[in-house]
Amino acid sequence: MIYHLLYPLHTTISFFNVFRYITFRTIFASITALLICLVIGPWVIRKLQEMQIGQQIREDGPQSHLTKKGTPTMGGVLIIFAVVFSTLLWTNLSINYVWLILLVTVGYGLIGFVDDYSKFTGKSSRGISSKVRLIAEIIIALFVSVILYLKPEFNLQITVPFFKTILPDLGWGYILFSTFIIVGAANAVNLTDGLDGLAIGPAIICFAAYLLFAYFAGNVKVAYYLRVAHISGAGELAVFCGALVGAGLGFLWFNAYPAEIFMGDVGSLSLGGALGTVAILTKQEILLAIVGGIFVVETFSVIFQVGYFKMTGGKRILRMAPLHHHFELKGWAEPKVIVRFWIISILLALMAISTLKLR
Numbered sequence: 001m002i003y004h005l006l007y008p009l010h011t012t013i014s015f016f017n018v019f020r021y022i023t024f025r026t027i028f029a030s031i032t033a034l035l036i037c038l039v040i041g042p043w044v045i046r047k048l049q050e051m052q053i054g055q056q057i058r059e060d061g062p063q064s065h066l067t068k069k070g071t072p073t074m075g076g077v078l079i080i081f082a083v084v085f086s087t088l089l090w091t092n093l094s095i096n097y098v099w100l101i102l103l104v105t106v107g108y109g110l111i112g113f114v115d116d117y118s119k120f121t122g123k124s125s126r127g128i129s130s131k132v133r134l135i136a137e138i139i140i141a142l143f144v145s146v147i148l149y150l151k152p153e154f155n156l157q158i159t160v161p162f163f164k165t166i167l168p169d170l171g172w173g174y175i176l177f178s179t180f181i182i183v184g185a186a187n188a189v190n191l192t193d194g195l196d197g198l199a200i201g202p203a204i205i206c207f208a209a210y211l212l213f214a215y216f217a218g219n220v221k222v223a224y225y226l227r228v229a230h231i232s233g234a235g236e237l238a239v240f241c242g243a244l245v246g247a248g249l250g251f252l253w254f255n256a257y258p259a260e261i262f263m264g265d266v267g268s269l270s271l272g273g274a275l276g277t278v279a280i281l282t283k284q285e286i287l288l289a290i291v292g293g294i295f296v297v298e299t300f301s302v303i304f305q306v307g308y309f310k311m312t313g314g315k316r317i318l319r320m321a322p323l324h325h326h327f328e329l330k331g332w333a334e335p336k337v338i339v340r341f342w343i344i345s346i347l348l349a350l351m352a353i354s355t356l357k358l359r
Helices: 002-011 012-021 022-050 063-067 076-092 096-122 130-150 173-192 200-218 220-226 236-255 264-281 293-312 323-329 336-353
Strands: none
Touching: 002 012, 002 076, 012 022, 022 076, 022 200, 076 096, 076 236, 076 264, 096 130, 096 173, 096 236, 096 264, 130 173, 130 264, 173 220, 173 264, 173 293, 200 220, 200 236, 200 264, 200 293, 200 336, 236 264, 293 323, 293 336, 323 336
């Protein structure tokens, strides 16, 4: 919005030329989203408390979590509002990719909202049917994937880390592939959201990494130098990622241990869906497995735990899944689990960025 209002004035006032630069708008999108969360965060927490929208705790979870029952949840609405407002304010809205990623963010947020509200009204840790939720997620992801497939300029090749010449073209199969990435990322972040600040920390790190990937892909010279796919308009996704980093930091101010508010499914699903979408739009789909390695490991810990339990008639690999609960039951303090997972996320993000030259 600001870009469209002020940049055209650069022909008469040279100062407004600064709005042309993606780096400038990315920084201020991040600051704007951060300030929104810090300013209205206390009001959101107070309103959620007044409405008695509190977290429902799993009875079979770690006993230490029982004290968290009643902590305001559905704080993801704060993240979504800050991100959407900041993105609309600072991006070039003529770029279709911006609208696609906002669609996924808001759409998955609505799914999470319905799920959270169902938990609240039912006074249970179980929300809507997992089958219904999954179908809704697939419909949104499939819609976005079909739109991308129908765009003549969109590259249907997959970028393989460490190999600059291996670029398999999936054709129509890319629709299924991208749908899987979006849905998988959304549920991976959702599974990780089990401790104070555990999900939002790695999410901030992931979006910071993809901020760079988006900028590189959108810049012709940098893309050519790094031998990555140049995607016209992808640079504007850096502004979106910057907004999410800012909103994430603002939310973490209140979500850090001991949390004053939880993001709920409305937050985790929207963050994960947006992360999967930005990975597709920047043509760094497979690299998401490295950047978001924490989310991947958490997901597989659940899959292996359930599979092993069924195959062995009740035996377990971990003391409890997802993985963060396993370490809690081993005696790690909650803040230690959280910070160590953050450290691993930083290392994975740095490793992923390094692959741009290790090819």
